[in-house]
Amino acid sequence: MNDQLGAVRLWLATAFRAAPALCLLAIGLNVVGWVIAPAQAYAVKLVVDSLSPGGDPNLIWTALWLVLGCYAAALVVQTARRPLDALLDDRVEQRFHADLAELVAGIPGIEQHERPDLADQISLLRSESRMMGRSIYALLFAAGTVSSLVTVSVLLVSVHPAFLGLLVVGGVHVAAARLSNNLTWTSITSMLPNARLVHELVRICRSPANAMELRTFGLKDVLLDRVQRQVRTINAVQATARRKAAGIEIGGQLIFAAAFLAAIGWLLFGGVQARAGDVALLILLAPTVAGAASGTGELMTFLSESLRRFARYHEVRVFAREHSWSDSTTPAPDRIASGIEVRGVGFCYPGTDREVISDLDLSIPAGTSVALVGENGAGKTTLVKLLARMYDPTRGEVIIDGLDLTMITPDGWRRQLSAAFSDYARFEFTAREAVGIGDLERIDDPAALRRALAEGDAQTVIDGLSDGLDTQLGKQFSGGVDLSGGQWQRVALARAFMRDRPLLLLLDEPTAAIDPEAEHALYERFALRAAAAARETGGITVLVSHRFSTVRMADLIVVLDHGRILEVGTHEALLSSDGHYAELFELQARAYR
Ligand SMILES: Nc1ncnc2c1ncn2[C@@H]1O[C@H](COP(=O)(O)OP(=O)(O)OP(=O)(O)O)[C@@H](O)[C@H]1O
Numbered sequence: 001m002n003d004q005l006g007a008v009r010l011w012l013a014t015a016f017r018a019a020p021a022l023c024l025l026a027i028g029l030n031v032v033g034w035v036i037a038p039a040q041a042y043a044v045k046l047v048v049d050s051l052s053p054g055g056d057p058n059l060i061w062t063a064l065w066l067v068l069g070c071y072a073a074a075l076v077v078q079t080a081r082r083p084l085d086a087l088l089d090d091r092v093e094q095r096f097h098a099d100l101a102e103l104v105a106g107i108p109g110i111e112q113h114e115r116p117d118l119a120d121q122i123s124l125l126r127s128e129s130r131m132m133g134r135s136i137y138a139l140l141f142a143a144g145t146v147s148s149l150v151t152v153s154v155l156l157v158s159v160h161p162a163f164l165g166l167l168v169v170g171g172v173h174v175a176a177a178r179l180s181n182n183l184t185w186t187s188i189t190s191m192l193p194n195a196r197l198v199h200e201l202v203r204i205c206r207s208p209a210n211a212m213e214l215r216t217f218g219l220k221d222v223l224l225d226r227v228q229r230q231v232r233t234i235n236a237v238q239a240t241a242r243r244k245a246a247g248i249e250i251g252g253q254l255i256f257a258a259a260f261l262a263a264i265g266w267l268l269f270g271g272v273q274a275r276a277g278d279v280a281l282l283i284l285l286a287p288t289v290a291g292a293a294s295g296t297g298e299l300m301t302f303l304s305e306s307l308r309r310f311a312r313y314h315e316v317r318v319f320a321r322e323h324s325w326s327d328s329t330t331p332a333p334d335r336i337a338s339g340i341e342v343r344g345v346g347f348c349y350p351g352t353d354r355e356v357i358s359d360l361d362l363s364i365p366a367g368t369s370v371a372l373v374g375e376n377g378a379g380k381t382t383l384v385k386l387l388a389r390m391y392d393p394t395r396g397e398v399i400i401d402g403l404d405l406t407m408i409t410p411d412g413w414r415r416q417l418s419a420a421f422s423d424y425a426r427f428e429f430t431a432r433e434a435v436g437i438g439d440l441e442r443i444d445d446p447a448a449l450r451r452a453l454a455e456g457d458a459q460t461v462i463d464g465l466s467d468g469l470d471t472q473l474g475k476q477f478s479g480g481v482d483l484s485g486g487q488w489q490r491v492a493l494a495r496a497f498m499r500d501r502p503l504l505l506l507l508d509e510p511t512a513a514i515d516p517e518a519e520h521a522l523y524e525r526f527a528l529r530a531a532a533a534a535r536e537t538g539g540i541t542v543l544v545s546h547r548f549s550t551v552r553m554a555d556l557i558v559v560l561d562h563g564r565i566l567e568v569g570t571h572e573a574l575l576s577s578d579g580h581y582a583e584l585f586e587l588q589a590r591a592y593r
Pocket residue numbers: 114349350352356374375376377378379380381382383
């Protein structure tokens with residue numbers, strides 16, 4: 001119930017925040033629009049009554065003016081409504097788009113990207129954003145339907161109170177419409193995972209990054225066949241639901257039509273004392289009563305659809321609120337005095353119950369560089385993500401100078417980090433921006449850019465571009481230049497070096513696409529920088545690499561295996577202990593000999 005109320009509040013707030021004056025104007029015009037038709041019918045009744053034997057001839061002019069007035073009002077309403085509705089539609093849709101983007105991007109962690117249920121909700125909301133805009137009509141429709149129902153009821157009672165029963169029979173129509181709507185929605189939501197799969201398969205087929213492998217392995221037909229099978233399943237389920245829904249709705253309409261015909265028959269041939277104007281009024285009211293009844297049915301459908309959409313939106317907002325880490329209010333430190341402690345940390349990825357990190361205890365003294373080593377899937381990247389607080393540990397804690405990381409404001413902590421990852425982002429901006437966003441405050445600082453480019457070994461990449469730093473990167477833009485994998489990686493590295501003295505520098509295999517000599521030179525430069533940072537701020541560097549020539553440069557080496565620590569020590573100590581590290585090192589050294 002609270003959720004439903006929350007959804008209604010959200011709905012009203014979104015519409016009114018988007019365009020308050022337009023909302024009120026549109027509601028007013030709708031109400032007038034709905035009152036005009038029955039008023040016109042009533043005016044015609046007055047005309048007929050005044051012309052009938054015993055009628056009041058003085059009434060004819062008033063009645064005719066009323067007919068004309070209603071006609072003119074209908075014309076004004078009709079002309080003004082279309083552009084107004086379109087404008088309002090756009091405003092609410094745009095507002096919703098902006099709100100949703102802000103909401104999803106504003107969640108400090110990345111759990112929302114891991115949860116299929118939430119991903120379904122968000123992608124459905126995005127695809128329905130036009131309908132979210134349209135939801136404002138449900139409100140307008142509600143105002144119009146209520147005013148129409150009141151007017152029609154008064155007029156029906158003026159002929160005979162029994163005719164109010166026609167509106168009650170309209171209830172059957174409403175119930176049928178609701179039932180059919182529920183059927184349709186259930187079928188749509190049951191097919192959401194299939195729809196997401198289709199979306200993903202189409203994305204795989206379209207993505208330029210996959211183009212070569214798709215062709216090499218001849219995957220096109222297999223993928224398209226999967227898409228078609230999913231589409232067939234979705235269509236079959238939805239067609240069945242829509243057939244049933246249509247049957248139910250037609251049944252409701254037939255019952256209503258039969259009741260109305262019976263009412264006219266009763267008025268004409270039954271024992272009711274009716275004037276000619278009453279007969280004319282009832283006949284003229286037929287479409288309005290039918291419209292009001294079906295309007296109520298449509299309104300219920302419209303309302304429940306809109307409510308469902310906003311309930312979904314509300315759910316995403318509740319998730320965002322619950323994952324806003326708003327309790328983390330302690331400012332981030334501006335230096336590390338003692339170090340980082342990982343205490344009894346266990347971690348399962350969202351939506352899974354397998355611990356990929358277990359009982360991890362690790363002390364990283366201030367000012368040190370740490371290399372994480374281990375086979376694929378050992379948990380190195382996961383530990384890096386926990387240190388950057390992309391997730392909170394499922395068990396245990398990460399302590400920064402005695403302070404639990406979950407207490408520190410996420411934005412503050414992120415400002416003290418810098419990072420380069422193996423699955424680095426290819427920001428298709430200008431080269432200057434693609435590097436400079438590594439430190440937004442100094443994005444236009446030429447000295448900072450020059451230094452970052454030198455340290456990330458990316459100056460040669462920029463020198464090869466026709467417009468240097470002003471070159472647009474990426475094929476998506478006309479005149480945009482695409483880079484090789486290694487060049488993109490150097491840009492990502494330069495970006496990571498934009499921040500001058502990060503307290504924590506995370507380098508998760510950021511040099512996989514770079515040749516070993518260049519990598520070695522890069523790490524030597526970077527070791528000098530790390531040493532300076534260590535002296536000034538106690539900054540820590542965590543690097544993940546499979547190349548032992550790089551790993552051996554670190555002060556501390558941590559060997560991970562299945563999410564647990566196998567060995568910790570310096571390169572020399574680990575070699576002399578002749579354990580797993582020594583074995584791996586020897587294997588790689590032999591391969592290079
Ligand atoms: N987003 C995720 N959702 C669920 N499980 C995940 C996710 N990312 C990684 N895992 C699982 O967590 C485990 C550790 O993965 P992680 O990426 O930390 O390993 P890694 O040591 O960095 O491996 P690699 O050397 O291949 O990069 C793996 O078993 C992996 O399947």
